[in-house]
Amino acid sequence: MEDNNKLDLMSDLPCEILRHIISFLPLKEAVRSTSVLSTTWRQLLAPLSVNLEPNTKGIANIQQVLGRFLRSYVSHERLKLISFRAAGDDDGEDLKDDVGLIAMATKGVEKELHLHFMENSRKSRTIDHGFHLKMQQTLVLGNVQSFSSLKTLHLRSVDHHATRLVSDLFACCRRLESLTLEKCGGLEDLHVEGCNSLQSLTILDCGDIVSITICARNLKSFSYRGVLPRMQLQSASDLVEANLDFRYGVGGNEFDLEEVLCLLDSLKEVQILTLCGWLLEMDQSFSSFPCPFFHQHWHEPHLWMDYEMVKSNTSQLKHLKIFELSGFSSDDSELLLMELLLNKAVVLESMIVT
Structure with a gap:
């Protein structure tokens, strides 16, 4: 009975001290832990809502909002949340008035930024938009200083409305070491290049992906989970660890044996290679493979x-x-x-x- 009546003395501490306490936790653990604690703790991570005016440039405003967001925190703050809406774009490109891009941004003191994009339109959810995403580091102006210090960038649910925003943000991340793309529906072609500081790249559950091209000469770790796409790893001589999980098979893509062999050949110098069993197993229910599944490979010596x-x-x-x-x-x-x-x-x- 006495234990049940104990007071929560920590929740009465000043907010500055509570923020300092959670700053010792990894970003994901801080979010998870505070969500199940008292109201005081949850309020520390309450999102700040920013609604952009309909008559402003959507992408430019989002970049400015994110720039101020990244500059605002001090070292003892672990994270804040900010939600923003782009109500429209004057030139009619990328962000549409009837779409309303909604995103949640989460940052940590370890120079870490998570961006989760969400659609806020029934119309946009009913239309299947396939898109290409090119992430290339170039000399850009604007909020370069705001993003140049970022070391970790996690992008979730990027759609065709956000491609220009994401490309511009990536171009500003001059010291980026870790990049993750997760559950980006509609993403068909991904091209990442020119990031000499990038050491870790993770791509998870982008179910519509068809082609991936990676050119990052200092990449140390690469992890992929999803359907088997056309995948090229260029200048991957420094790659130490690779994890390829093709658990969903070929999806809507065509199987090309030579492309798979070229991919594996590009990984021959890695120290740790993890492959999903899908590459090594055969469905016992098949008594034969119908053409044209292997018709283009009948002449190749790898098969006989x-x-x-x-x-x-x-x-x-x-x-x-x-x-x-x-x-x-x-x-x-x-x-x-x-x-x-x-x-x-x-x-x-x-x-x-x-």
């Missing part, structure tokens, strides 16, 4: 070489140190794969089979 020929014609994996295989069933193909890896991975330190 026996194990000894594969073993003699494959290159050594000079940097692969860790290999993990889950769902091991002890069939002949898996045993041959393990034997091939043991033979070719000359610096392998750990093999985990479950």
Whole structure:
């Protein structure tokens, strides 16, 4: 009974002290923790609403709002939330009056910014807009100083209305080290290049993706989850870790064996490679594969070489140190794969089979 009557003394502390306390938590943990605590804690992270005037330039205003938002926090603040709406764009491009782009921005003291875009129009939700997104760092003016210090950028639910805004923001992030794109419906083509500071890139659950081109010469970690797209990793010699999860199969795309082999070849120098079992398994319910699934590959030696020929014609994996295989069933193909890896991975330190 006495424990149940204990007072919450921490919630009575000044807001400055409470903000300093949550500043020691990672951004996601701070949001999760404060959401289940008292009203006082939740108010620390209450979003600040900013409604842009309909007669202003939507994208320019959003950039200005975000610029002020990033400049406003002091070192002991862990994060704030801000929601903004772009009511229209004078030139009729990117942001439409009848759409109303809604976004939530969350920042942390570790030079971290999360942007979550949400549609606020029934019309825009009923129309399927496929779009391309090119993220390239160039010399730009404007709010460069506001964004140049950002090290982590997490983009969620980017749609075709936000492409210009996102491209402009990325161009300003001169010191960006980590970029994540998540659940960007309608995104068909992604091109990321020219970011010499980028070390980590993550792409998650963008279900309409068809093509991905990455050119970031200092990239150390790359993680992908979604359908199998056409994927090119250019200048990836410094890549240390790669995680490719094609759990959703080819989706609406066509399977191209040569493109997959070229992708795997571009990853031959990585130290840690994680592949989804989809690349290595075959559905036992298929007694045959109908044409034209493999018709363009009937002449290619990869499909008819026996194990000894594969073993003699494959290159050594000079940097692969860790290999993990889950769902091991002890069939002949898996045993041959393990034997091939043991033979070719000359610096392998750990093999985990479950």
